Amino acid sequence: MNFNVIIYIIYIPIIFFIMIKVGWLLFKNGEVFLCDIFQNDLEMTQNVNKLLLIGYYLINLGATTITITLWDNVESIHEMISTFSSILGKTILLLVIFHYNNIFWIKFLNRKKQTFN
Amino acid sequence: MGSLKIIIAYFIYLPIVIGLTVFVSKKLFESGKSFMIDIFRGKEATALATDKLFEVGFYPINIGMALILMKISSFSNRYEINNQELIEVMGLKIGSFSIYLGMMLLLNLFLFLRRKKVTRSTQKPQSPVTPNI
Numbered sequence: 001m002n003f004n005v006i007i008y009i010i011y012i013p014i015i016f017f018i019m020i021k022v023g024w025l026l027f028k029n030g031e032v033f034l035c036d037i038f039q040n041d042l043e044m045t046q047n048v049n050k051l052l053l054i055g056y057y058l059i060n061l062g063a064t065t066i067t068i069t070l071w072d073n074v075e076s077i078h079e080m081i082s083t084f085s086s087i088l089g090k091t092i093l094l095l096v097i098f099h100y101n102n103i104f105w106i107k108f109l110n111r112k113k114q115t116f117n
Numbered sequence: 118m119g120s121l122k123i124i125i126a127y128f129i130y131l132p133i134v135i136g137l138t139v140f141v142s143k144k145l146f147e148s149g150k151s152f153m154i155d156i157f158r159g160k161e162a163t164a165l166a167t168d169k170l171f172e173v174g175f176y177p178i179n180i181g182m183a184l185i186l187m188k189i190s191s192f193s194n195r196y197e198i199n200n201q202e203l204i205e206v207m208g209l210k211i212g213s214f215s216i217y218l219g220m221m222l223l224l225n226l227f228l229f230l231r232r233k234k235v236t237r238s239t240q241k242p243q244s245p246v247t248p249n250i
Contacts (some may be wrong), residue, residue, distance in 0.1 A: 047148035062215030
């Protein structure tokens with residue numbers, strides 16, 4: 001068992017936990033906005049929201065699983081810690097950028113809808 | 118020894134992939150029922166039948182894709198594959214299949230929403246008439 005295997009075993013649960021937690025929070029709090037977009041059709045909102053959550057999980061967890069093939073070989077413990085932190089940081093930053101992008105689009109769509117009505 | 122590890126990898130890969138497909142299509146077409154009822158304007162028998170047919174079509178597409186993606190080709194001539202390479206290859210396979218499945222799910226959702234919009238826009242000239250009668 002070399003350093004790479006250890007780091008994979010540590011990395012996968014941490015990043016999965018973060019992804020699942022963030023997705024769950026978005027699922028809970030995004031329902032209000034979707035309800036606005038679908039003009040208070042509650043059943044439709046819940047269905048669409050659930051499907052969006054599953055799609056989010058599949059794509060994000062798949063992408064993070066793919067990224068472990070791109071790592072360098074790790075030789076020592078300090079290299080392991082630095083690689084680990086940089087990759088974790090990059091992934092979380094990417095997630096946050098997508099998150100702000102989503103907020104922007106929600107605001108944009110809502111504003112467009114309000115000007116129509 | 119190397120080929121044994123690849124066989125183990127296949128036996129880990131197959132249940133994950135098939136389970137994922139079954140779970141996703143079950144969830145998708147459970148929600149799809151309400152869309153279908155909207156699209157077919159309340160004709161429930163037709164809607165449920167169509168939903169079922171789409172669900173049956175969804176399994177072969179995705180499981181077929183999973184079986185195409187399954188072959189681990191880069192190590193087949195070599196007898197040494199260590200655990201690290203095994204984990205990386207499995208991550209690549211399962212991750213790419215998961216992304217593919219997510220794309221299919223979102224595509225289906227998009228098609229549902231578009232069809233619903235089309236139905237609603239064609240229905241609109243008729244709907245103001247009914248309250249007046």
